[in-house]
Amino acid sequence: QQQVKQSPQSLIVQKGGISIINCAYENTAFDYFPWYQQFPGKGPALLIAIRPDVSEKKEGRFTISFNKSAKQFSLHIMDSQPGDSATYFCAATSSGSARQLTFGSGTQLTVLP
Amino acid sequence: EPEVTQTPSHQVTQMGQEVILRCVPISNHLYFYWYRQILGQKVEFLVSFYNNEISEKSEIFDDQFSVERPDGSNFTLKIRSTKLEDSAMYFCASIAGVDEQYFGPGTRLTVT
Numbered sequence: 001q002q003q004v005k006q007s008p009q010s011l012i013v014q015k016g017g018i019s020i021i022n023c024a025y026e027n028t029a030f031d032y033f034p035w036y037q038q039f040p041g042k043g044p045a046l047l048i049a050i051r052p053d054v055s056e057k058k059e060g061r062f063t064i065s066f067n068k069s070a071k072q073f074s075l076h077i078m079d080s081q082p083g084d085s086a087t088y089f090c091a092a093t094s095s096g097s098a099r100q101l102t103f104g105s106g107t108q109l110t111v112l113p
Numbered sequence: 114e115p116e117v118t119q120t121p122s123h124q125v126t127q128m129g130q131e132v133i134l135r136c137v138p139i140s141n142h143l144y145f146y147w148y149r150q151i152l153g154q155k156v157e158f159l160v161s162f163y164n165n166e167i168s169e170k171s172e173i174f175d176d177q178f179s180v181e182r183p184d185g186s187n188f189t190l191k192i193r194s195t196k197l198e199d200s201a202m203y204f205c206a207s208i209a210g211v212d213e214q215y216f217g218p219g220t221r222l223t224v225t
Contacts, residue, residue, distance in 0.1 A: 032212045043216035098161035098169035105155045
């Protein structure tokens with residue numbers, strides 16, 4: 001019940017295209033859903049996050065869509081650039097815990113020039 | 114911009130040896146975490162620390178692991194007797210009190 005399932009495992013898009021990564025969760029106590037970007041050899045960097053009281057959040061080229069009833073959320077990267085090539089992790093946490101993050105399995109995104 | 118720092122960046126040790134991984138969280142943060150990432154896998158929670166005590170730990174965090182905040186700035190993870198399967202990236206993270214959790218650059222632990 002603590003799992004966060006992420007797909008696809010890898011994604012290849014052309015420069016300028018839209019990258020979409022999906023996550024699903026079971027634990028209804030989760031109330032904060034961040035996305036992290038990780039480059040090889042580096043720590044995860046917080047990209048964007050959403051709470052379940054909104055259905056969408058946009059920051060620049062990055063948008064989170066959230067479907068509370070389906071217990072799913074997704075990351076959309078508009079106008080994808082080669083510099084976006086990285087591994088993306090969705091995560092979730094609940095206010096009833098010590099705020100530790102449960103991570104998805106990661107998506108390796110490659111944006112072709 | 115404040116950031117979480119970790120030392121060393123890479124630690125090589127022999128099986129059975131003790132290692133201490135060090136972290137300096139962001140100065141006004143109150144909650145501290147250790148996570149582990151085995152090569153090519155997802156990030157896994159190990160332990161959280163608040164108010165000078167462990168607030169939660171995962172099943173990975175067994176008796177071989179311990180954490181300490183020896184002074185006002187450092188936060189350490191000790192592995193008493195390392196095993197081959199402890200080889201991983203270890204990330205420290207901290208949070209001010211709400212949700213935005215910031216990660217350090219990690220320590221790559223290699224157990225031979």
